[in-house]
Amino acid sequence: MRLLQNRNRCRRKGATMVETAVVLPIFFTFLFGFIEFGHVFMTIHTLNSAARRAARLGIGDQTTTDQVETLAHDILDSAIDADLEDVIIQVKDASSFDDITLEAESLDDEYYAALPNVAVEDLERGALFIVRIVVPYGEVGILGPRWVGDINVYGQAVMRKE
Numbered sequence: 001m002r003l004l005q006n007r008n009r010c011r012r013k014g015a016t017m018v019e020t021a022v023v024l025p026i027f028f029t030f031l032f033g034f035i036e037f038g039h040v041f042m043t044i045h046t047l048n049s050a051a052r053r054a055a056r057l058g059i060g061d062q063t064t065t066d067q068v069e070t071l072a073h074d075i076l077d078s079a080i081d082a083d084l085e086d087v088i089i090q091v092k093d094a095s096s097f098d099d100i101t102l103e104a105e106s107l108d109d110e111y112y113a114a115l116p117n118v119a120v121e122d123l124e125r126g127a128l129f130i131v132r133i134v135v136p137y138g139e140v141g142i143l144g145p146r147w148v149g150d151i152n153v154y155g156q157a158v159m160r161k162e
Contacts, residue, residue, distance in 0.1 A: 036143055040153060043080060043140045047133045047155025050075035055131040055157040058091070058120040065091050065119045072133055086136050093118040094128035094158050109134070109152065123161040132156040 054072035057063055069089045076087065092115035096102060118129050137151045 032143060036141060039142050040137065040140070043135070044153050044155060046076065046079040047135065047153060048157070049155070051131045051133050051155040052157040054089075055129070055159040058129065058131065059159050059162045061162075062121075064121045068120055068131060072131060076133065080135065080140050084135075084139055086139050088132075088134040090130075090132045090134070091118055091120060092116065092130045092132065094130040097128055097130075097158060112156075120161065125161055127161045128158060129161065130156055130158045 050072045053075060054068045057071050058065075058068040068091055072089045073087075080087075090112070092112065094115065096115065112130075112132055115130070120129060123129060132154060133156070134152050134154045137153050140153065
């Protein structure tokens, strides 16, 4: 009886190794995918937070556009390498968002790039402006995802001058 159990264990060792060799690559792919997505969502949250805080600074009377951009840069520096040349911090006129016929689904990166730059110190009370931060995903990804191409992650905040 014991002899039979030892033979089954030896055969089972080979099956276990084959099962492990098949399952582990799939398991690690999912694991690293979860880690990467979590990091990207953390980065997007940081971009939104930096844009919101910088825009909130920009609503004051004595604030300049340089101060808004510097605050956004300092916040980004805590989570990502904000000294990258590819990080874009934009302060733009957002008065087009007052138009109720504007469809949000039609807005893309080209639309935001076409908005005119604005100096927050020159804005009148009640004027809308947007702080938008754009970072290429390949620059902030943990695993160096080369397969995503030219995808950008961004954060933005729209505020009215007070």
